[in-house]
Amino acid sequence: MNPGNLEHMPNGKVKVSLDVGLYSRDAILSTAYRFTHKCFINLLSYGVEIAHVEFSNKNDDKSDLTVLVNEFLNELIDQQLRFRINSETKDIQRAIVKEAFAPLENIPGSD
Amino acid sequence: MPFKFLRLKNKTIVTNMGGDFLLLPDDVFRRFVNYEIQQSERVYLDLKAKHFIYDESPHLPIQLLATQYRTKKSFLRNFTSLHMIVVTLRCNQKCRYCQVSSEHADAEQFDMTSQTAKKCVDLIFKTPSPYVKIEFQGGEPLLNFEVIKYIVEYAESVNRQYNKDLEFVICTNLVLITDDQLVYCKDHGINISTSIDGPPDVHNGNRLTEDGRGSYDKVLKGLEKARRILDFNKVAALMATTKASLGRFPEIVDHYILLGFHRIFFRSLNPYGRARKHQKILGYSTDDFLQSCCEGLEHIIKLNLAGTHFVEEYSCLLLTRMLTPFTTGYVDLQSPTGAGIGGVIYDYDGRIYVADEGRMLAKEGDTKFLMGHVDGQFEAIFGGATVRRTIEVSCVECLPQCIDCAFQMWCGADPVRNYAIQGDLVGHRPTNEFCRKNMGIVKYWLEKLDNADDALWDVIWSWVTAVPISTICSFGMKHSICEA
Numbered sequence: 001m002n003p004g005n006l007e008h009m010p011n012g013k014v015k016v017s018l019d020v021g022l023y024s025r026d027a028i029l030s031t032a033y034r035f036t037h038k039c040f041i042n043l044l045s046y047g048v049e050i051a052h053v054e055f056s057n058k059n060d061d062k063s064d065l066t067v068l069v070n071e072f073l074n075e076l077i078d079q080q081l082r083f084r085i086n087s088e089t090k091d092i093q094r095a096i097v098k099e100a101f102a103p104l105e106n107i108p109g110s111d
Numbered sequence: 112m113p114f115k116f117l118r119l120k121n122k123t124i125v126t127n128m129g130g131d132f133l134l135l136p137d138d139v140f141r142r143f144v145n146y147e148i149q150q151s152e153r154v155y156l157d158l159k160a161k162h163f164i165y166d167e168s169p170h171l172p173i174q175l176l177a178t179q180y181r182t183k184k185s186f187l188r189n190f191t192s193l194h195m196i197v198v199t200l201r202c203n204q205k206c207r208y209c210q211v212s213s214e215h216a217d218a219e220q221f222d223m224t225s226q227t228a229k230k231c232v233d234l235i236f237k238t239p240s241p242y243v244k245i246e247f248q249g250g251e252p253l254l255n256f257e258v259i260k261y262i263v264e265y266a267e268s269v270n271r272q273y274n275k276d277l278e279f280v281i282c283t284n285l286v287l288i289t290d291d292q293l294v295y296c297k298d299h300g301i302n303i304s305t306s307i308d309g310p311p312d313v314h315n316g317n318r319l320t321e322d323g324r325g326s327y328d329k330v331l332k333g334l335e336k337a338r339r340i341l342d343f344n345k346v347a348a349l350m351a352t353t354k355a356s357l358g359r360f361p362e363i364v365d366h367y368i369l370l371g372f373h374r375i376f377f378r379s380l381n382p383y384g385r386a387r388k389h390q391k392i393l394g395y396s397t398d399d400f401l402q403s404c405c406e407g408l409e410h411i412i413k414l415n416l417a418g419t420h421f422v423e424e425y426s427c428l429l430l431t432r433m434l435t436p437f438t439t440g441y442v443d444l445q446s447p448t449g450a451g452i453g454g455v456i457y458d459y460d461g462r463i464y465v466a467d468e469g470r471m472l473a474k475e476g477d478t479k480f481l482m483g484h485v486d487g488q489f490e491a492i493f494g495g496a497t498v499r500r501t502i503e504v505s506c507v508e509c510l511p512q513c514i515d516c517a518f519q520m521w522c523g524a525d526p527v528r529n530y531a532i533q534g535d536l537v538g539h540r541p542t543n544e545f546c547r548k549n550m551g552i553v554k555y556w557l558e559k560l561d562n563a564d565d566a567l568w569d570v571i572w573s574w575v576t577a578v579p580i581s582t583i584c585s586f587g588m589k590h591s592i593c594e595a
Contacts, residue, residue: 097177
């Protein structure tokens with residue numbers, strides 16, 4: 001299956017394959033967290049090239065998961081963007097926090 | 112520079128560690144994250160001014176953002192300043208949504224003793240905070256007025272040594288208040304906080320006296336007495352929203368104005384005690400609450416624009432956080448949570464809890480939020496495992512989904528509520544109604560700010576600065592948040 005393709009399984013589940021060159025494991029998990037109340041999500045594998053994620057309905061719900069999975073993919077783009085921004089700016093973020101709490105460094109018991 | 116973002120209806124909001132924000136059209140946001148904004152563009156200047164980008168060196172923006180961040184967190188410096196004391200569990204009312212346990216008005220075994228009260232005060236003055244607010248709660252605290260007097264006078268005498276900024280508030284239903292009690296309050300500078308849920312039918316549907324009748328008329332008599340003897344502004348009122356209030360927020364606001372109030376707090380029901388028991392009669396969805404809230408806010412804004420200075424407290428608090436770097440002392444929406452380190456509650460029997468909700472859970476058999484007892488040492492109680500455990504899981508900078516949230520610098524965590532409703536201190540954010548409510552109100556205001564004209568900005572700044580609109584000069588008070 002090509003990355004990004006949705007595969008509709010006979011049992012109603014949907015499997016999607018993701019290019020790990022585009023999406024980090026943490027981005028996939030952060031996105032999954034935001035959807036765990038809507039469906040069951042199973043990160044089946046996170047390989048060298050492809051990650052497989054499986055979606056299934058909760059309880060007796062037989063709804064088509066296509067729309068939900070596409071929403072997941074949209075959100076995944078934003079989650080990956082957040083990871084990129086965090087990665088690019090984390091040193092400055094640490095510097096800001098360090099600078100912010102620098103006045104506490106000389107207070108007894110603050111370490 | 113570091114920033115967070117959230118897609119809204121037609122724009123994307125970007126926010127930074129100082130709590131500053133910009134609303135960017137989606138195509139501008141796309142170019143921003145791809146480093147395609149040109150120096151010649153107006154938005155470049157806005158991004159630079161708000162410390163989302165820098166030209167040559169990040170050194171100055173780092174210092175400026177650090178100062179804003181430190182200011183935002185300055186509430187931590189003082190530690191516990193709000194001390195709520197339950198002087199009795201006895202109550203003369205049976206409010207349908209009461210989140211606290213209450214006992215019959217004659218059950219004096221549920222009164223705090225003066226010995227316990229003394230220990231409470233001794234502990235309170237161990238706080239490093241230069242500001243202390245002692246709030247008397249119940250039941251109905253007036254039923255144990257002798258202990259209130261004891262606490263006030265003992266605290267005043269102890270304070271001669273500590274010289275703290277000391278404030279007292281009595282949270283009372285006002286039904287039983289006497290002239291003598293009010294004169295005492297006047298002599299000692301005690302403020303009054305009461306509950307008025309709206310017009311008589313709304314109020315009486317929720318707040319019943321022990322004989323099952325509505326308390327509105329009696330509350331109003333008490334209010335009139337209190338205002339006659341105390342300064343008018345020494346009496347504040349809060350409302351609690353029940354199903355009966357939905358769709359009637361403008362009417363409730365008008366009623367508050369009729370009663371002479373200039374502020375209201377659109378308070379949703381807390382899911383504890385009788386409120387949880389009467390959920391089917393009183394309860395409503397977060398979406399329904401937000402809809403009523405927005406209707407109420409629209410009405411309040413119209414009133415302000417027509418010249419009536421009237422403030423919705425929760426919105427004012429959020430707007431202060433959104434538009435200024437300053438902290439607001441609201442313990443229920445802080446990161447880390449104010450439970451334990453911002454405010455605590457001393458039960459009538461001397462037990463101490465991180466929050467009133469924690470005390471309520473203890474009444475149901477769950478003592479997870481019990482900090483200790485007034486017989487213990489301050490360090491062991493306020494630095495003990497209960498407080499530490501509660502605080503450790505309440506920094507939104509570290510919580511799932513909150514960690515990425517664009518509203519992070521304006522928000523806070525409520526681990527007690529998470530535990531009570533969702534079963535653990537961290538909670539599950541996608542289904543968290545506390546999160547949903549806060550995001551709903553912030554989004555309402557972002558939409559308002561995005562389209563605000565000078566007149567609305569004047570209203571907003573009159574709330575944030577607490578200066579009525581008639582005395583504000585609109586020149587220079589506009590806040591650039593949007594990019595065309």
